[in-house]
Amino acid sequence: METKEELLRIIDLLNDTYESEEAWHGASVVEILRDVTPKLADRRLAPNTHTIAELVYHMTTWRIFAVRKLQGDKDFDVKTKEKNWKLFPVVDALEWEALQMELSLSQEELVSELEKRESDEFLEKIVPGRNYSYYTMLHGIVNHDLYHAGQIALIKKGLGKAIFEEEYLDDSEDNAIFGADYDKFN
Numbered sequence: 001m002e003t004k005e006e007l008l009r010i011i012d013l014l015n016d017t018y019e020s021e022e023a024w025h026g027a028s029v030v031e032i033l034r035d036v037t038p039k040l041a042d043r044r045l046a047p048n049t050h051t052i053a054e055l056v057y058h059m060t061t062w063r064i065f066a067v068r069k070l071q072g073d074k075d076f077d078v079k080t081k082e083k084n085w086k087l088f089p090v091v092d093a094l095e096w097e098a099l100q101m102e103l104s105l106s107q108e109e110l111v112s113e114l115e116k117r118e119s120d121e122f123l124e125k126i127v128p129g130r131n132y133s134y135y136t137m138l139h140g141i142v143n144h145d146l147y148h149a150g151q152i153a154l155i156k157k158g159l160g161k162a163i164f165e166e167e168y169l170d171d172s173e174d175n176a177i178f179g180a181d182y183d184k185f186n
Contacts, residue, residue, distance in 0.1 A: 002119035010123075010138050011114050017145045018107050029059070029149050033100060036156065041099070042091035045158045052155055053091040055148045056099045058084060063106035066141050070113045074128035110141070 016023045019030040033056070041053040050058070061078050068076040078084045088095060123135040130137070 002121060004117060004119050006120045006123060006135075007114060007117055010135075010142075011111055013142045014107070014111060014114075014138070017142050017149075025146060027149070027153065029103075029145055029152075032149050032152050032156070036096075036152075038091050038093045038096040040156065040159055041096050042088065043155075043159050045155050049155075050085070050151070051088070051091070052152050053088050053096065053099055054085060055152055055155075056103050057086045057088075059145060059148050060099070060103045060106045062141060062144055063103075063110050066137055067106070067109050067113050069127045069130070069137065070110075070134070072128055077129065114138075 016028065017025070018028055020028050021031065033052075036052055041056070042051055044051055061084055065076065065078050091099075123138075124133050126132065127134055127137050
């Protein structure tokens with residue numbers, strides 16, 4: 001009798017990383033994105049950095065990559081910048097909702113594709129068009145999500161004060177509340 005114990009552990013890891021409220025590592029992707037507004041998703045922490053919207057698109061792209069490889073698609077890839085790191089002219093409420101929905105659907109599709117497997121045997125097979133195993137790819141998705149979730153958390157923290165200041169303070173109050181160091185944040 002073949003088992004799929006390892007595959008079930010990988011599915012648990014994917015789900016914990018993505019949406020658990022009790023993940024060992026801290027906040028899941030869903031928790032980190034919960035209070036991100038379209039305005040925050042569209043902002044850069046500094047020049048030449050990614051926005052939260054770009055990171056969400058990128059995470060979705062790699063889930064789709066994994067699904068397509070699980071389906072045996074040797075030719076599918078994300079080598080072009082447009083497929084991997086799409087730039088968004090503006091992220092409004094509709095675009096932000098669509099990006100989050102696509103991420104959620106890609107998670108569901110990935111887990112669904114994995115649940116179709118009968119045993120752990122496929123995990124040691126090489127991913128079509130690559131030189132690593134499905135086991136490596138799937139753990140890579142987990143690690144990739146954690147890495148980018150950490151980036152998003154830092155972006156939120158870094159931009160949160162700036163957006164708060166823009167929306168709630170006028171120039172006459174700035175120095176009185178934040179003191180001389182306030183100018184460093186503008």
